[in-house]
Amino acid sequence: xxxxxxxxxxxxxxxxxxxxxxxxxxxxxxxxxxxxxxxxxxxxxxxxxxxxxxxxxxxxxxxxxxxxxxxxxxxxxxxxxxxxxxxxxxxxxxxxxxxxxxxxxxxxxxxxxxxxxxxxxxxxxxxxxxxxxxxxxxxxxxxxxxxxxxxxxxxxxxxxxxxxxxxxxxxxxxxxxxxxxxxxxxxxxxxxxxxxxxxxxxxxxxxxxxxxxxxxxxxxxxxxxxxxxxxxxxxxxxxxxxxxxxxxxxxxxxxxxxxxxxxxxxxxxxxxxxxxxxxxxxxxxxxxxxxxxxxxxxxxxxxxxxxxxxxxxxxxxxxxxxxxxxxxxxxxxxxxxxxxxxxxxxxxxxxxxxxxxxxxxxxxxxxxxxxxxxxxxxxxxxxxxxxxxxxxxxxxxxxxxxxxxxxxxxxxxxxxxxxxxxxxxxxxxxx
Numbered sequence: 001x002x003x004x005x006x007x008x009x010x011x012x013x014x015x016x017x018x019x020x021x022x023x024x025x026x027x028x029x030x031x032x033x034x035x036x037x038x039x040x041x042x043x044x045x046x047x048x049x050x051x052x053x054x055x056x057x058x059x060x061x062x063x064x065x066x067x068x069x070x071x072x073x074x075x076x077x078x079x080x081x082x083x084x085x086x087x088x089x090x091x092x093x094x095x096x097x098x099x100x101x102x103x104x105x106x107x108x109x110x111x112x113x114x115x116x117x118x119x120x121x122x123x124x125x126x127x128x129x130x131x132x133x134x135x136x137x138x139x140x141x142x143x144x145x146x147x148x149x150x151x152x153x154x155x156x157x158x159x160x161x162x163x164x165x166x167x168x169x170x171x172x173x174x175x176x177x178x179x180x181x182x183x184x185x186x187x188x189x190x191x192x193x194x195x196x197x198x199x200x201x202x203x204x205x206x207x208x209x210x211x212x213x214x215x216x217x218x219x220x221x222x223x224x225x226x227x228x229x230x231x232x233x234x235x236x237x238x239x240x241x242x243x244x245x246x247x248x249x250x251x252x253x254x255x256x257x258x259x260x261x262x263x264x265x266x267x268x269x270x271x272x273x274x275x276x277x278x279x280x281x282x283x284x285x286x287x288x289x290x291x292x293x294x295x296x297x298x299x300x301x302x303x304x305x306x307x308x309x310x311x312x313x314x315x316x317x318x319x320x321x322x323x324x325x326x327x328x329x330x331x332x333x334x335x336x337x338x339x340x341x342x343x344x345x346x347x348x349x350x351x352x353x354x355x356x357x358x359x360x361x362x363x364x365x366x367x368x369x370x371x372x373x374x375x376x377x378x379x380x381x382x383x384x385x386x387x388x389x390x391x392x393x394x395x396x397x398x399x400x401x402x403x404x405x406x407x408x409x410x411x412x413x414x415x416x417x418x419x420x421x422x423x424x425x426x427x428x429x430x431x
Contacts, residue, residue, distance in 0.1 A: 008050065008108075011108060011113070012110060014109075014113075015110070015112075015113050018108070018109045018110075018113040018114075019113065019116060020117075021105075022109075022113070022114065022117025022121050024042060024121075025047075025121065026159075026386055027039075027121065027124055027125055028040065029384055029386040029389065030149075030150070030155070031128070031149060032384050033314075034149065043384070047100075047105060048097075048104070050104055050108060051104070057107060057108075058108060059104075059107070060103075060107050060399075060400075061399075064399040065103065065396070065399060067338060067342065068395050068396065069099065070338065071328075071332055071338075071339060072095050073096075074289075074328050074331055075091070075092040075095055075289035075327075076089075076092040076096060078092070078286065078328055078332070079092060079289070081288060082287065082289065082291040083287045083294070083297070084288060084290075084291040087290055088291050094384065095382070095383040095388075097383075098384060098392075101389070102388075102389045102390075102391075102392035102393045103393075103396045105389075105393055105396075106399075111174075111362050111363070111397075115166055115173070115362055116170055116180065119163065119166035119169075119170050119184065119187050120183075122162050122191060123187040123190060123191075126148070126190050129159075130148060133146075133148065134149065135147065136152070145198065146197040146198055148194070151311075151314055153198040153199060154198075154200050154202055154203065156203075157195060157198040158377070158386075160192070160195035160203060160207075161195065161203045161206060161207040161369065162191075162369075163190065163191030164191045164192060164207055164211065165211070165214065165365060165369060167185075167187050167188040168211060168215075171184050172218060173362055174362075195207060209372055210365050210369040213365050214361075214365040217351055217364065217365065221356065221361065225352060225353050228352050232352060268319075271303070271317055272319055272322055274317075275317035275323065275326055276325075278326045279322065279325035283325075283330055284329045285328065285329040285331060286325065286327045286328040286332060288327060288328075289332075290327060290382075291327060292326050292327060293313075293315060293316065303315070318376055318378070319374075319377075319378070320374035320378045320379070320381060321374070321375075323378045324336050336381065339391065339395055340374070340380070340391070342398070343363075343367050343394050343395040343398065344364070344368065347359075347363045347364040347367060347397075347398070348360070351364055359397060363394040366394060367391065367394050370390065
């Protein structure tokens with residue numbers, strides 16, 4: 001029996017394959033440390049073999065991806081000056097191949113498939129954690145928090161945040177039938193409960209912020225592009241004023257207090273200070289990708305002891321930019337910031353300028369969530385992590401041909417992309 005290529009690599013016909021691949025990929029991202037190398041091979045098995053199915057369609061023109069690979073290439077080169085060269089080499093190769101998988105997904109998945117598959121993936125991840133039912137004792141503040149099958153409440157909270165976000169995008173950005181809306185309601189309830197159970201201040205605050213952004217974008221796209229730009233400028237002034245009021249009125253301390261946090265963010269400010277000291281020792285190129293948190297290294301051992309990390313793993317500076325400065329120096333930090341800023345600006349520009357771009361409506365809230373979290377987490381700089389997969393997927397979509405639909409602001413596209421067998425560029429605005 002022959003299976004048409006379009007059923008696997010055709011964005012308009014491969015929804016079943018895409019949903020399964022995304023669901024299992026999200027599960028691997030969440031629990032690869034539990035299930036080991038076999039789960040990583042399963043992840044690769046869903047994406048890399050697609051090159052053999054139709055390499056022209058799946059790979060595209062890699063000359064467009066220079067800015068996307070720049071940071072990962074610096075991570076690889078850091079193996080030559082790393083304090084732990086073997087660790088840096090292995091991790092950087094994993095990171096590079098992880099980006100390749102994300103860019104393959106860019107070529108074969110429609111935005112609607114990403115939204116639905118990510119929603120289902122978050123549901124499976126959270127359901128597994130709820131069944132595991134584990135709690136973690138935090139010796140720093142003396143509290144117990146629900147972590148499920150994770151080692152950190154922040155990771156559980158992150159998947160809960162993504163579950164809420166993709167539930168929103170599935171229901172309100174793309175046309176959804178009754179079955180999908182019913183499924184989305186169930187995922188939303190599970191995600192909301194997991195978010196509450198995790199008691200992660202980071203996740204709760206970022207979820208509320210990104211839902212506000214996603215909702216605002218859905219309102220803005222109902223007016224003409226010229227009016228959107230006026231609304232954006234007005235909103236920018238209001239946002240700056242509101243932020244200044246919050247900082248000066250002490251409202252931030254009140255918010256932190258509601259989650260049982262103090263102004264040190266449970267020791268994170270001390271950790272950031274230590275990270276800046278470490279970055280100052282090798283400011284230009286860093287100590288090597290993943291070359292700082294290595295067992296036996298004095299500074300890492302000291303911080304593990306300070307924060308009661310008996311496992312000697314899974315710990316970091318809780319700030320993407322400090323972590324990147326320590327590992328890859330100023331060079332690597334600037335290149336990672338380039339990916340974040342260019343991706344966010346690209347999708348936001350499409351929201352402001354195009355008559356309708358459902359893809360930008362999906363990916364701009366996703367990149368917004370990652371950027372907000374980047375100041376307190378490191379979701380985008382490690383392999384086999386849902387944050388880095390979503391970042392490079394969003395970045396890769398900017399390299400595809402974008403058509404300007406000649407539609408009224410509220411109109412719905414009447415037809416999808418051209419048939420797969422013509423191998424024409426897929427319009428990014430199609431769902």
